[in-house]
Amino acid sequence: MQLQSILSSPFLRKWLNPQLLTTETIHNLSQIFSASSPFPHATIDNFFQETVIDKIIEELSQQSFYYKESDLFQLSQTDDFDNIDSPLLQELKSLFCSEEFLQLMSHITQIEQFNMVDMLGNVYTDTDHLLCHDDELLDRKIAFILYLTDLDELQGGCLTLFNSEDGRPTSVHKRIYPMINRLAFFKVTRNSFHEVEEVVGEDTYRVSISGWLKHDK
Amino acid sequence: MINESYRNDALRHQLAQHFMNAELPSVSMFSFFSESTLEHLVDEVKGLKFVRHDNPIRYRYSTASIPAYLTELLNSDDVIEFIQSIIGKQVESINGSILRFSWKDYTILHDEEITGEGYEMIIDMTPSWEPDWGGIMAYVDGEGQVFALPVTLGAVSIVQKIHPFQSFVKYINHYAKDIDRFLVKAEIIVER
Numbered sequence: 001m002q003l004q005s006i007l008s009s010p011f012l013r014k015w016l017n018p019q020l021l022t023t024e025t026i027h028n029l030s031q032i033f034s035a036s037s038p039f040p041h042a043t044i045d046n047f048f049q050e051t052v053i054d055k056i057i058e059e060l061s062q063q064s065f066y067y068k069e070s071d072l073f074q075l076s077q078t079d080d081f082d083n084i085d086s087p088l089l090q091e092l093k094s095l096f097c098s099e100e101f102l103q104l105m106s107h108i109t110q111i112e113q114f115n116m117v118d119m120l121g122n123v124y125t126d127t128d129h130l131l132c133h134d135d136e137l138l139d140r141k142i143a144f145i146l147y148l149t150d151l152d153e154l155q156g157g158c159l160t161l162f163n164s165e166d167g168r169p170t171s172v173h174k175r176i177y178p179m180i181n182r183l184a185f186f187k188v189t190r191n192s193f194h195e196v197e198e199v200v201g202e203d204t205y206r207v208s209i210s211g212w213l214k215h216d217k
Numbered sequence: 218m219i220n221e222s223y224r225n226d227a228l229r230h231q232l233a234q235h236f237m238n239a240e241l242p243s244v245s246m247f248s249f250f251s252e253s254t255l256e257h258l259v260d261e262v263k264g265l266k267f268v269r270h271d272n273p274i275r276y277r278y279s280t281a282s283i284p285a286y287l288t289e290l291l292n293s294d295d296v297i298e299f300i301q302s303i304i305g306k307q308v309e310s311i312n313g314s315i316l317r318f319s320w321k322d323y324t325i326l327h328d329e330e331i332t333g334e335g336y337e338m339i340i341d342m343t344p345s346w347e348p349d350w351g352g353i354m355a356y357v358d359g360e361g362q363v364f365a366l367p368v369t370l371g372a373v374s375i376v377q378k379i380h381p382f383q384s385f386v387k388y389i390n391h392y393a394k395d396i397d398r399f400l401v402k403a404e405i406i407v408e409r
Contacts, residue, residue, distance in 0.1 A: 071326045071385040127390035132273035169273045
């Protein structure tokens with residue numbers, strides 16, 4: 001599908017910020033994505049239209065979150081949006097699974113084919129964390145996080161990207177802070193080492209929707 | 218040296234039974250060392266020089282060699298005899314190191330960490346620690362079942378490592394502030 005026809009898709013225009021849907025913006029994003037260190041990644045602020053993001057936040061707050069804890073993480077998650085009783089969130093997943101959206105992401109990431117999407121809601125509160133890992137599984141191509149709360153440096157919860165050497169993470173290269181309506185995404189590789197830093201504060205909530213664009217052969 | 222109550226044969230027998238029958242063969246003893254011995258150990262640990270280990274995908278913590286006083290104590294007749302009575306094997310020696318975990322430190326389960334069969338001794342050397350701060354040492358069997366060790370100053374745990382045995386130390390959160398957690402991790406070498 002040509003970029004121009006993707007950008008004029010009524011489906012995308014119903015949800016996404018119209019300023020994003022220009023050829024120039026997509027080309028810029030594509031360059032930023034491929035040139036970013038320590039591995040290809042990008043962020044898009046004001047990703048959804050304002051009215052849309054408000055509805056998503058409201059709808060997600062009505063869902064059930066399940067506490068999970070292991071050596072690697074401590075957080076609460078919803079089920080995949082395929083399995084929750086929310087027409088809006090199911091529609092959101094349909095958007096991410098749509099040919100138009102996946103083609104748009106292909107243009108940005110230069111990854112040719114996506115054919116599956118996982119998507120769920122997350123809440124990290126005081127002391128919750130996700131330690132360093134690479135996300136790599138055969139079919140995962142792009143990991144994404146849509147932030148639904150603002151957190152500052154003292155509240156933690158940022159996405160930390162690590163430099164790597166000889167296949168192991170070394171030092172912190174970059175921190176991406178949660179900001180309402182910010183979409184962060186990165187290419188999943190054997191060196192895409194990242195973590196979610198501990199959230200600090202009893203009344204601090206890091207709420208997000210995350211998932212993967214996948215290619216299942 | 219060791220607390221008088223742990224010289225009692227009936228108690229040793231009871232502990233040995235517990236060790237053998239536990240899902241993960243293990244037993245934890247509270248106040249195992251006498252109060253003066255424990256105080257001495259805590260003082261020694263505070264003065265040690267630690268080396269940092271930082272591999273974010275697997276661990277973040279520091280280690281120090283066991284001081285001579287503790288090596289002698291662990292390899293004393295009292296301690297060796299006690300352990301033999303619990304695990305039912307002849308013990309040759311006990312060697313290990315002291316681990317220090319600060320805020321943001323942890324160890325993660327990792328395939329390369331899977332160790333062979335054997336016996337391990339963990340001594341909790343942390344005064345005033347809250348389990349809510351993290352830092353709990355836990356063992357995981359091959360099916361993902363988790364067995365957490367008690368968080369009490371002076372608690373001594375003996376664990377039999379069973380393949381594919383792994384252990385981890387839970388991430389230490391910000392409530393620990395500048396308090397460090399100290400654990401002695403020692404291998405119990407038994408006669409083949």
